[in-house]
Amino acid sequence: xxxxxxxxxxxxxxxxxxxxxxxxxxxxxxxxxxxxxxxxxxxxxxxxxxxxxxxxxxxxxxxxxxxxxxxxxxxxxxxxxxxxxxxxxxxxxxxxxxxxxxxxxxxxxxxxxxxxxxxxxxxxxxxxxxxxxxxxxxxxxxxxxxxxxxxxxxxxxxxxxxxxxxxxxxxxxxxxxxxxxxxxxxxxxxxxxxxxxxxxxxxxxxxxxxxxxxxxxxxxxxxxxxxxxxxxxxxxxxxxxxxxxxxxxxxxxxxxxxxxxxxxxxxxxxxxxxxxxxxxxxxxxxxxxxxxxxxxxxxxxxxxxxxxxxxxxxxxxxxxxxxxxxxxxxxxxxxxxxxxxxxxxxxxxxxxxxxxxxxxxxxxxxx
Amino acid sequence: xxxxxxxxxxxxxxxxxxxxxxxxxxxxxxxxxxxxxxxxxxxxxxxxxxxxxxxxxxxxxxxxxxxxxxxxxxxxxxxxxxxxxxxxxxxxxxxxxxxxxxxxxxxxxxxxxxxxxxxxxxxxxxxxxxxxxxxxxxxxxxxxxxxxxxxxxxxxxxxxxxxxxxxxxxxxxxxxxxxxxxxxxxxxxxxxxxxxxxxxxxxxxxxxxxxxxxxxxxxxxxxxxxxxxxxxxxxxxxxxxxxxxxxxxxxxxxxxxxxxxxxxxxxxxxxxxxxxxxxxxxxxxxxxxxxxxxxxxxxxxxxxxxxxxxxxxxxxxxxxxxxxxxxxxxxxxxxxxxxxxxxxxxxxxxxxxxxxxxxxxxxxxxxxxxxxxxxxxxxxxxxxxxxxxxxxxxxxxxxxxxxxxxxxxxxxxxxxxxxxxxxxxxxxxxxxxxxxxxxxxxxxxxxxxxxxxxxxxxxxxxxxxxxxxxxxxxxxxxx
Numbered sequence: 001x002x003x004x005x006x007x008x009x010x011x012x013x014x015x016x017x018x019x020x021x022x023x024x025x026x027x028x029x030x031x032x033x034x035x036x037x038x039x040x041x042x043x044x045x046x047x048x049x050x051x052x053x054x055x056x057x058x059x060x061x062x063x064x065x066x067x068x069x070x071x072x073x074x075x076x077x078x079x080x081x082x083x084x085x086x087x088x089x090x091x092x093x094x095x096x097x098x099x100x101x102x103x104x105x106x107x108x109x110x111x112x113x114x115x116x117x118x119x120x121x122x123x124x125x126x127x128x129x130x131x132x133x134x135x136x137x138x139x140x141x142x143x144x145x146x147x148x149x150x151x152x153x154x155x156x157x158x159x160x161x162x163x164x165x166x167x168x169x170x171x172x173x174x175x176x177x178x179x180x181x182x183x184x185x186x187x188x189x190x191x192x193x194x195x196x197x198x199x200x201x202x203x204x205x206x207x208x209x210x211x212x213x214x215x216x217x218x219x220x221x222x223x224x225x226x227x228x229x230x231x232x233x234x235x236x237x238x239x240x241x242x243x244x245x246x247x248x249x250x251x252x253x254x255x256x257x258x259x260x261x262x263x264x265x266x267x268x269x270x271x272x273x274x275x276x277x278x279x280x281x282x283x284x285x286x287x288x289x290x291x292x293x294x295x296x297x298x299x300x301x302x303x304x305x306x307x308x309x310x311x312x313x314x315x316x317x318x319x320x321x322x323x324x325x326x327x328x329x330x331x332x333x334x335x336x337x338x339x340x341x342x343x344x345x346x347x348x349x350x351x352x353x354x355x356x357x358x359x360x361x362x363x364x365x366x367x
Numbered sequence: 368x369x370x371x372x373x374x375x376x377x378x379x380x381x382x383x384x385x386x387x388x389x390x391x392x393x394x395x396x397x398x399x400x401x402x403x404x405x406x407x408x409x410x411x412x413x414x415x416x417x418x419x420x421x422x423x424x425x426x427x428x429x430x431x432x433x434x435x436x437x438x439x440x441x442x443x444x445x446x447x448x449x450x451x452x453x454x455x456x457x458x459x460x461x462x463x464x465x466x467x468x469x470x471x472x473x474x475x476x477x478x479x480x481x482x483x484x485x486x487x488x489x490x491x492x493x494x495x496x497x498x499x500x501x502x503x504x505x506x507x508x509x510x511x512x513x514x515x516x517x518x519x520x521x522x523x524x525x526x527x528x529x530x531x532x533x534x535x536x537x538x539x540x541x542x543x544x545x546x547x548x549x550x551x552x553x554x555x556x557x558x559x560x561x562x563x564x565x566x567x568x569x570x571x572x573x574x575x576x577x578x579x580x581x582x583x584x585x586x587x588x589x590x591x592x593x594x595x596x597x598x599x600x601x602x603x604x605x606x607x608x609x610x611x612x613x614x615x616x617x618x619x620x621x622x623x624x625x626x627x628x629x630x631x632x633x634x635x636x637x638x639x640x641x642x643x644x645x646x647x648x649x650x651x652x653x654x655x656x657x658x659x660x661x662x663x664x665x666x667x668x669x670x671x672x673x674x675x676x677x678x679x680x681x682x683x684x685x686x687x688x689x690x691x692x693x694x695x696x697x698x699x700x701x702x703x704x705x706x707x708x709x710x711x712x713x714x715x716x717x718x719x720x721x722x723x724x725x726x727x728x729x730x731x732x733x734x735x736x737x738x739x740x741x742x743x744x745x746x747x748x749x750x751x752x753x754x755x756x757x758x759x760x761x762x763x764x765x766x767x768x769x770x771x772x773x774x775x776x777x778x779x780x781x782x783x784x785x786x787x788x789x790x791x792x793x794x795x796x797x798x799x800x801x802x803x804x805x806x807x808x809x810x811x812x813x814x815x816x817x818x819x820x821x822x823x824x825x826x827x828x829x830x831x832x833x834x835x836x837x838x839x840x841x842x843x844x845x846x
Contacts, residue, residue, distance in 0.1 A: 036550065036552035037550065039552065040552065040555065040556070043820060043823070046820065046824065047824060047827060050824055050828065051828075051831075054828070183373070187373075189831060189832075190373075192832065193831045193832060193834065193836060194836040194837065195837070197835070197837065198783075199783070199787075199832075201832055
């Protein structure tokens with residue numbers, strides 16, 4: 001056994017244990033592998049640098065875009081909107097309000113901040129971001145939905161936020177919805193690779209070389225040239241007992257906070273429940289509760305609440321492409337109607353500080 | 368912890384760095400700890416199941432070797448029963464009780480169906496089979512029982528192959544834990560390249576095709592024949608790339624650490640018969656069933672009828688291994704039926720080919736055989752993927768109906784995804800075809816460092832930017 005474990009050095013005649021031999025061999029192997037380790041680490045370092053550069057390039061490209069959704073976001077972030085009337089809300093705001101019609105009839109510049117699949121939490125985030133970079137508007141038309149009191153469960157189309165994650169008014173709400181959103185900001189390419197399913201990075205590369213997508217946003221408004229899809233009938237068939245609209249207390253608080261935020265800045269808020277197809281209204285078992293809450297908030301803050309649930313538009317299926325969204329024809333009709341109503345408003349706003357009525361003059365927001 | 372996750376991207380380099388930094392005697396314990404961490408990332412408490420089965424089989428192996436006569440057999444039976452019991456309880460209990468109560472209800476006995484509602488431990492089917500092969504090999508004297516518990520535990524739990532194989536044999540893997548694996552740049556980079564290729568298959572091909580397949584197979588009656596056909600074709604590539612991609616990552620990760628695992632796939636869709644297909648698809652599982660079920664039943668050294676029974680039984684059990692659903696059993700039986708038909712019609716087909724002027728080495732004949740085999744496997748995949756036999760029947764009878772080229776997309780898979788999906792499949796096939804003629808490693812060594820690194824970087828970012836990260840665990844994880 002002893003002979004097996006030990007060996008004798010040929011030069012010095014000393015007995016060397018196998019443990020010592022192992023340790024020596026390991027040290028030799030370790031020294032020999034050091035340049036190879038470095039080579040491997042260098043390759044991964046190069047990959048990391050490329051990732052950082054690509055991420056910066058994609059963000060840069062998207063922020064150069066002048067048209068469509070990113071074009072609208074870039075205008076807002078760069079403080080080039082400064083409209084007198086701002087429309088805020090979800091996809092229903094995005095497709096229901098044509099600022100060109102409203103601006104023409106009221107004589108006041110108008111912009112639409114509506115966002116697809118944005119619940120009240122993200123609507124507030126967008127509004128705060130707008131107010132951070134642009135002159136305070138005179139009025140905000142806050143579009144309401146039957147599901148305005150439901151919080152966002154999953155961020156829709158995360159890629160739309162990727163170039164703007166340095167905006168705290170956007171980043172913090174995103175993190176609240178998705179705690180892992182820090183990865184979008186701090187891990188290069190994470191947002192574009194993991195979260196985005198639409199190859200937005202290709203759009204970004206086109207933006208770098210000055211190629212803009214086809215314009216489909218008009219002062220933030222995105223018209224839909226669609227006919228009735230039949231989705232509602234399929235939905236109805238699956239929900240023969242109707243649906244119950246969720247009312248989350250945090251959702252109610254967020255709408256209150258939205259109104260307060262505007263009023264504290266001296267901005268008039270008008271709550272608008274834009275048209276919804278009548279068939280869908282009758283399916284909602286607790287619609288009165290939801291509308292009642294809207295009315296209560298309006299009364300609490302002495303703000304107008306314009307409920308278009310009983311408008312003739314709601315009974316005309318040809319003006320909708322699904323139960324929640326009007327097509328272009330419906331939006332034009334509704335925009336004209338709401339513009340005339342806006343034009344008929346008394347020409348005043350309430351100052352948040354003194355309660356005195358002040359003339360309507362846009363005031364620049366100091367960041 | 369999924370291979371295509373950020374956690375694994377942090378975990379694996381740390382483990383590899385630690386592995387090569389530690390003295391050899393500490394490496395196996397470190398791998399064991401790392402494998403425990405890897406497994407506990409799923410459902411931590413389930414590690415106890417693994418520990419119990421490891422403990423039972425470790426002890427059984429030692430006593431099988433020590434004892435003589437009936438005692439040896441008893442230890443083997445005890446080990447097999449306890450391992451299979453774990454598999455039965457977690458995987459098959461609801462299936463069998465459901466079928467039993469269904470039959471009882473048909474007979475007029477109204478029994479309440481007992482339901483366990485427990486989540487299947489990840490990789491259960493794989494590591495139980497690996498453990499079973501160990502005790503059987505020890506019993507037959509083909510392998511000496513492992514005395515070192517840490518080494519045996521690491522053999523069962525080795526994280527690259529723990530959750531979805533390959534199902535290793537002790538003769539191949541166990542001795543490797545005693546070998547010293549030094550940092551070898553060529554070996555490590557080869558392993559990393561294999562991982563990258565596996566990620567391409569999984570993220571760019573499999574997970575992108577899954578967007579289409581999942582939509583269609585969730586509600587096949589909502590889609591036209593063209594969409595059903597596309598979904599089935601896509602599923603053939605999805606399951607191949609998902610599973611072989613996982614195997615590539617597993618083999619690559621093991622290779623980085625100095626371990627050699629068995630190959631699990633050999634371009635199965637180039638097979639010229641179903642029999643050949645099963646020599647190229649999930650090789651570790653098919654050889655397991657061959658060695659531990661088919662051959663003990665007599666294999667092909669029995670009468671023709673008994674041989675037919677052996678084939679069908681083996682494939683039925685293989686189907687059931689994949690999942691507790693009649694669709695898997697039918698899929699298994701279908702493959703068995705293909706093999707029987709292939710054998711029975713072999714001489715007639717040869718005569719037919721010769722009669723039409725397509726001799727053995729003729730490319731047309733080869734192409735026809737490959738195409739037919741692929742179509743037959745696709746029919747099998749319909750049954751495999753469908754949520755029920757009813758859905759499978761619907762898809763199979765509606766492939767050719769109501770083709771509408773204006774209606775190809777699905778809810779999750781918009782038309783813009785199609786070029787990427789098709790392009791990825793074409794890229795995959797091109798590389799696989801070229802691999803028969805090109806030795807990629809040798810080719811890479813002939814290229815200068817800068818263009819070589821540029822090519823590697825481009826491939827990595829191609830995977831990152833075209834990959835789908837959101838979906839999905841590997842299909843075979845659920846088995």
